[in-house]
Amino acid sequence: MKILVGIKRVVDYNVRVRVLPDGSGVDIDGVKMSINPFDEIALEEALRIKEAGKAAEVIVISCGTDECQQQLRTALAMGADRAIQVKTGSALQPLSTAQALLRVIEREQPGLVILGKQAIDDDNSQTGQMLAALWNRPQATFASKLVFEGEKLTVTREVDAGLETIEVDLPAVVTVDLRLNEPRFVKLPDIMKAKRKPLDVIPLEELGASLASNLDITRYAAPPLRQKGIRVENAAQLVQELKNRGLL
Amino acid sequence: MSKILIVAEHDGHTLNLSTAKCVSCAKAIGGDIDIAVLGQGHDAVGAQAAALAGVSRVLMISAAHLAHPLAANWAPEVLQLAANYTHVIGPSTTMGKDLMPRVAALVGVNQFSDVMEVLSPLSFRRPIYAGNAIIDVKAAEGQKIVMTVRTASWPATGSGGNAVVEQRTAQGTAAGHSRYLALNSAGSERPDLQGASKVVSGGRALGSAEGFALIYRLADKLGAGVGASRAAVDAGYVPSDMQVGQTGKIIAPDLYLAFGISGAIQHITGIKDSRTIVAVNKDAEAPIFEIADIGLVGDLFTVIPEIEALLG
Ligand SMILES: Cc1cc2nc3c(=O)[nH]c(=O)nc-3n(C[C@H](O)[C@H](O)[C@H](O)COP(=O)(O)OP(=O)(O)OC[C@H]3O[C@@H](n4cnc5c(N)ncnc54)[C@H](O)[C@@H]3O)c2cc1C
Ligand SMILES: Nc1ncnc2c1ncn2[C@@H]1O[C@H](COP(=O)(O)O)[C@@H](O)[C@H]1O
Numbered sequence: 001m002k003i004l005v006g007i008k009r010v011v012d013y014n015v016r017v018r019v020l021p022d023g024s025g026v027d028i029d030g031v032k033m034s035i036n037p038f039d040e041i042a043l044e045e046a047l048r049i050k051e052a053g054k055a056a057e058v059i060v061i062s063c064g065t066d067e068c069q070q071q072l073r074t075a076l077a078m079g080a081d082r083a084i085q086v087k088t089g090s091a092l093q094p095l096s097t098a099q100a101l102l103r104v105i106e107r108e109q110p111g112l113v114i115l116g117k118q119a120i121d122d123d124n125s126q127t128g129q130m131l132a133a134l135w136n137r138p139q140a141t142f143a144s145k146l147v148f149e150g151e152k153l154t155v156t157r158e159v160d161a162g163l164e165t166i167e168v169d170l171p172a173v174v175t176v177d178l179r180l181n182e183p184r185f186v187k188l189p190d191i192m193k194a195k196r197k198p199l200d201v202i203p204l205e206e207l208g209a210s211l212a213s214n215l216d217i218t219r220y221a222a223p224p225l226r227q228k229g230i231r232v233e234n235a236a237q238l239v240q241e242l243k244n245r246g247l248l
Numbered sequence: 249m250s251k252i253l254i255v256a257e258h259d260g261h262t263l264n265l266s267t268a269k270c271v272s273c274a275k276a277i278g279g280d281i282d283i284a285v286l287g288q289g290h291d292a293v294g295a296q297a298a299a300l301a302g303v304s305r306v307l308m309i310s311a312a313h314l315a316h317p318l319a320a321n322w323a324p325e326v327l328q329l330a331a332n333y334t335h336v337i338g339p340s341t342t343m344g345k346d347l348m349p350r351v352a353a354l355v356g357v358n359q360f361s362d363v364m365e366v367l368s369p370l371s372f373r374r375p376i377y378a379g380n381a382i383i384d385v386k387a388a389e390g391q392k393i394v395m396t397v398r399t400a401s402w403p404a405t406g407s408g409g410n411a412v413v414e415q416r417t418a419q420g421t422a423a424g425h426s427r428y429l430a431l432n433s434a435g436s437e438r439p440d441l442q443g444a445s446k447v448v449s450g451g452r453a454l455g456s457a458e459g460f461a462l463i464y465r466l467a468d469k470l471g472a473g474v475g476a477s478r479a480a481v482d483a484g485y486v487p488s489d490m491q492v493g494q495t496g497k498i499i500a501p502d503l504y505l506a507f508g509i510s511g512a513i514q515h516i517t518g519i520k521d522s523r524t525i526v527a528v529n530k531d532a533e534a535p536i537f538e539i540a541d542i543g544l545v546g547d548l549f550t551v552i553p554e555i556e557a558l559l560g
Contacts, residue, residue, distance in 0.1 A: 016513060017377040026381050038495075093358045094349065118495060122376050124361050125345050129319065130353035138320055138426040141346045144488065154429070158488045159342040160442070160497065161259070162433035166318065169425040178478065178495065179488055213391075215358050219384040223375070226520065229541040235554035238526065238544050247446075247503045247524060248470075248559070 001111035001170075002057045003046040006101065006128075007075050008036040009068040010121040019222045026220060035071045038116025040078075041176045044183040045146065046114050047079045054148055057081045059108060063092055063100050069199060076194035077186045083199040086207065094126035095212035101127075102134050103207040110171060112153070117142050117175040128175035138168035144179040250279030250369050253333040255326055255351075256297050257343045260287060260315070263296040265443045266339030266397075268404035271300050273397040274337060275405065276366035280304050283411070284329055286322055288315040298411040306413045313422035317343050320423040323350035328419040330355055330392065334369070340396040340498070341442070352394035360385060360395035362498075374398070378494040379517035399442065400500040400521050434487050436474075438464075441490065444473030446503045447522075449492060452479035453508025453529075453548060460485045462552050463507060469559055475499065477509045493518035507548040511536025528552075 011017055012032040020027050035043075046058045060075040062068040063086040072083040086100045105113065118125035132139035140155035144163065147154040157164045158177045204211075232238045242248045252274045257264035267283065274281045282305045283297045290310065298306045307329065313321045326347070330336045336351060338344035340362045352359035364382075365373035371386040372395065387393055441447060448470065450463040460480070467474045475492040476485065492499060494514040500521035507528045509515060516539055519525060527540035530547050537543045544551065 011377070013514070017380045019381045026377065095353060095356075095358045098353060120378065120494070123378065123494070124359070126349035126352070126359050126361060129346065129349035132320070133323060133350040133353035138423070139346070139350065141319075142342060157342075159431070160489060162431060162435075162487065162489050164431045165429040167427040167429055172425075177488070179482065212356060212358060213388060215360065216386045216388075217383050218371070218386050221382045221384075223379055223382055223520075226525075226539050227541070229525075229537075229539075229543055231537075231543045231545070234544070234546070235551050235558060238528075238542060238551075239555060239558045241542055242503070242524075242526070245524065 001055045002059060002108055003049060003055045004105065004108060004110040004113045005039065005043045005046045005058060005060045005075070005080065006113070006115040007039045007043070007060045007062040007068070007071050008116070008119045009033055009062060009064055009071045010036045010119055013037055013120055019220045023220050033067070033070070035074055036116050036119050038118060038120070038176055040183040041178065041180050042114040042116055043075055043078055043080060044181045045176060048181065055112070059084060059110070061086065061101065061104060063088055063097050063204070065089065072199055073194050074186060076197045076199070077190040078184060079190070082197055085199065085201045086204055087201050088204045093212070093214045094124050095130050096214070097127050098130035098134055099209040099211055100204060100207055101131050103209045105135060112170060113173045115173065115175045117177050128173050132173040135173070138172040139175070140166060140168050140172060141175045142177045143174050144177050146174065146180070250277050250335055251333045252277060252279050252281045252335040252337060253329055254281065254283045255336070255338045255344070255347065256283050256285040256293065257339055257341060258285065258287065258290065258293040260290050261292055263293050264339070264341070265404055265440070266341050266344070266399045267297065268300055269399045269402040270337050270339050270397045271302055271405040272402040273363060273366065274335070275302050277335060277369050279334070279369070282307060284309065284326065286314045286317070286325055288312055294413050298413050299407045299409050300411070301406045301409040303409050303411040306411050307416050308413060309416045309418050311418035314418060316428035317347060318426050318428055319347045319350045320426040321420070322347055323354055324420040325418060326351045327354045335393040335395070338396050340398045344396045348394055348396050355392050355394055357387070357392055357394055360393065362398040363395050364398045364401035375517070378513050379520065380513065398498060400498045434489070438467060439471065439473040441473040441475055441492070441497055442499055445501050446470050446472035447475050447499060447501045448472045448505045448507070449475035449477065449509060450480055450485070450507050451477040451509035452483060454480060454485055457485045462549070466552050466556060469556060473501070477515050506536055507552065509536055510534050511539065
């Protein structure tokens with residue numbers, strides 16, 4: 001079985017993103033870029049499945065400009081076998097990404113596709129669900145545990161009410177939550193080795209995917225500021241302050 | 249005029265509060281509002297939906313394969329209904345986040361996620377980058393709108409409605425490749441985190457599951473719901489459904505009390521719509537103080553018992 005893992009290049013989670021003064025976008029000039037943290041978890045899971053002898057190959061895929069090759073190389077250094085860049089000039093919205101992923105799935109025939117539950121830049125949380133719909137296959141979103149039984153996969157999902165378990169037939173799309181695993185660190189020699197692993201570049205047009213129309217972003221704004229608060233010295237003052245405000 | 253369909257969230261017996269919040273968002277769009285209630289043997293939920301103010305019709309669709317909200321089974325059903333509507337809306341809860349993008353893909357459109365404000369029937373406001381930026385997003389004229397509603401941004405619509413309840417037959421059958429097995433819910437008597445007017449939260453500083461008992465005790469004294477930072481969940485002090493933040497629950501209680509939480513951006517984004525934020529942290533430089541309305545620099549292990557004593 002092959003496993004396909006989605007890798008999105010995003011602004012690192014430690015960066016506090018700011019809106020450009022003219023409202024035309026966010027200022028991400030020169031900021032640190034990383035693999036979307038959920039995608040690291042997705043890749044870690046794929047690698048563990050392969051190490052347990054349940055998969056033969058782990059393929060990482062990113063749709064984006066040539067800059068995303070950096071994140072694909074990191075993914076190869078983590079242990080992926082090969083990488084695919086679907087080359088695009090501009091950022092894709094989730095439905096287009098799902099359409100492009102589907103075309104690659106048709107070529108590669110993976111038994112499992114693992115994506116992040118959400119990209120921490122656009123916070124969309126759509127791509128995996130959309131891919132599963134277009135592919136007409138099961139989706140197991142927000143996964144915190146995967147257990148294989150032959151062609152079936154039992155997935156524990158983090159839902160608002162607790163932990164839900166569902167069973168899906170393969171092939172399937174899984175999107176991962178934070179508690180699934182802790183991704184490994186990349187070792188220096190592996191970075192060297194990763195340079196020799198295959199990274200195929202497929203221009204988006206070559207995939208023949210007809211892309212959905214994008215939603216149009218008309219304005220970016222900074223979030224409203226909260227009013228500056230006060231400091232209290234001790235528990236008694238705190239309780240008094242809450243009483244004064246009618247909160248206790 | 250817009251024709252709006254809301255997909256109800258429920259557990260088979262009780263309508264989730266998120267549905268009443270979706271109705272408020274639908275009212276802001278303006279138009280005729282219907283609610284689809286998918287499930288099995290869930291008539292009580294239909295009655296609750298019909299009582300929401302501002303709803304015209306409640307469409308009850310009952311079938312064995314719809315008993316649990318498996319997106320693979322629900323999405324084709326919602327797609328069939330969607331033909332008659334300009335807008336299809338679900339809550340930005342784990343149920344809505346799972347289902348609605350699958351619906352959107354079947355419709356053939358990108359989804360508006362986490363709508364916090366309606367600018368026009370085609371244009372909506374939503375947060376990105378963990379709430380560090382707010383964007384206005386517009387759909388093309390004539391495009392069907394599929395969206396999730398950021399529940400923390402909307403009040404629940406009131407009751408007093410009297411919608412017509414219609415029974416419909418399911419159009420589809422089970423997808424066959426996906427099976428619901430179980431829900432493991434800690435089930436507590438405390439107010440639900442997403443609906444509570446007061447929430448007490450603890451972070452890594454609590455140190456252990458036993459240490460977290462301090463938070464529960466104070467919450468019970470205040471009649472509050474209980475939340476946690478990711479660090480507290482990852483460390484196993486509390487279950488995952490208590491995580492508040494960018495990738496957990498987004499909440500907006502009247503009073504949020506954070507004990508031993510540093511205030512990482514991912515946490516802040518989940519609480520910054522709270523009316524009053526209180527932070528207790530022993531580090532005077534902790535970023536949580538930047539957004540707290542009332543800050544107290546101190547050790548939570550002494551402060552919490554003191555507060556309890558003062559509350560009597
Ligand atoms: C992809 C991604 C998604 C994430 N999503 C979320 C999310 O949804 N929600 C979330 O919360 N986090 C999330 N995080 C994690 C976030 O970045 C922080 O790591 C996390 O919020 C820290 O939790 P904490 O404040 O409990 O722990 P810490 O940052 O370790 O802070 C502990 C605080 O306790 C204080 N303290 C220690 N002892 C005491 C004491 N005795 N009395 C009083 N104060 C004390 C310390 O001064 C410190 O400020 C996410 C991270 C990533 C990468
Ligand atoms: N451009 C992309 N290239 C590869 N994978 C992507 C891309 N965009 C999104 N994904 C995958 O889809 C997941 C969810 O993204 P989103 O729906 O944008 O929140 C991410 O965690 C990735 O695994």
